[in-house]
C-alpha cells in the first residue's frame with residue numbers, strides 16, 4: 001500500500017453524528033454530503049448514516065447519484081435548482097429544493113408538476129451570498145404557499161457567514177434578523193452549519209446542517225485540535241516511503257532548490273503529491289507523521305511526491321507508511337500550514353487516491 005490511500009473510519013463518522021445529536025438534541029439533522037461527502041465518498045457516507053433525517057447536496061447530479069444508488073431519504077439541493085428544466089427531475093426523484101431568488105420562484109409557480117415540491121425558503125440575514133432580502137420574505141412566502149406546486153410545510157432557512165469565530169458579533173446580528181423575521185410563524189427553521197452547532201446553541205432551531213463536523217474536523221477558526229467536542233477524524237490519509245536518501249550539508253532538495261540542508265541528514269521521499277490532493281503550497285516544516293514522530297516537509301511538493309527531513313539518525317525504511325493527516329495530526333493543522341482551510345484539503349483528494357473503509 002505505497003500509493004496514497006484514504007482510510008474512511010465509519011465508526012468515527014457514527015461517533016461524530018452522535019456528538020452532533022448530543023449538542024443539538026432538539027434538532028433534526030441534515031447531513032451535508034456535497035463535493036463527494038467532503039472527499040469521503042458520497043454513496044458510502046450516505047449509506048453509513050441511516051439515522052440522518054435528510055441529506056444535503058449542492059448539485060442535482062449529486063442527488064441523482066444518491067437516488068441511483070438506492071438512497072430514498074429526503075435530499076435537499078442546497079443551492080436550489082439551476083434551470084426550470086430541472087423541476088420535473090426534482091418532482092420525479094423526490095428532491096427538495098431551496099428557493100433563494102426570483103427566477104426560482106417564477107419557475108416553480110409557473111411549472112406544471114405532477115407532485116408538489118418540498119421547498120426551503122432561504123433568506124439572507126447578513127452573509128450577502130444567497131438568499132432573498134428580509135423585506136421580500138412575506139411576498140415569497142405567500143406566493144409559495146399559494147402555489148399548487150409547493151407543499152404546505154415550507155421550511156425557512158438562512159446561512160451563517162462568521163460562526164467559526166466566537167468573537168464575531170455578526171452571528172448575533174444574523175440570529176437577531178432571523179428570529180425577528182420568523183418568530184410570528186409556526187414553521188420549521190434552519191440556521192446552523194457545523195460552526196453554528198459547535199458554538200451557537202441559540203442558532204440550532206429545528207434543523208441543523210452539519211458538514212465538516214460530521215467528518216470529524218473542528219469548524220472553528222484556528223482550531224487545529226483533534227478529538228475535541230467528542231469528534232474524531234473520519235479520514236486518515238497515508239502514503240508509503242519510496243526512497244531514503246543521504247544528503248550532505250549545503251545540498252538542496254527538489255524543484256527550484258527550494259530547501260537547503262544545514263547539516264548532513266537523511267531525506268525520505270513519500271509517494272503523495274498535489275496530484276493526489278496534498279496541498280502544493282504546504283511549506284517547509286509542514287508536519288508529516290512517520291514511525292511515531294513528526295517529521296518536517298522540506299522542499300517543494302511535487303505532483304507525485306513529497307520530501308521530508310528524517311534527521312541524521314533516521315531508522316526509517318523504504319516501505320514505511322507516513323500519515324499526512326488523521327489521528328495525531330489534524331487536516332486543520334496541515335491546512336493552516338498551507339494557508340487554506342480543511343474543507344479545501346478534504347475536497348481536493350483526487351480520484352487517484354485509493355479510498356477504503358475501515
Ligand SMILES: *Cc1c(COP(=O)(O)O)cnc(C)c1O
Pocket residue numbers: 032034078159192193194195209210211212213219
Ligand atoms: C455546505 C453547507 C453546510 C455545511 O457547512 P459546514 O461548515 O461544513 O458544516 C450547511 N449549510 C449549507 C447551506 C451549506 O451549503
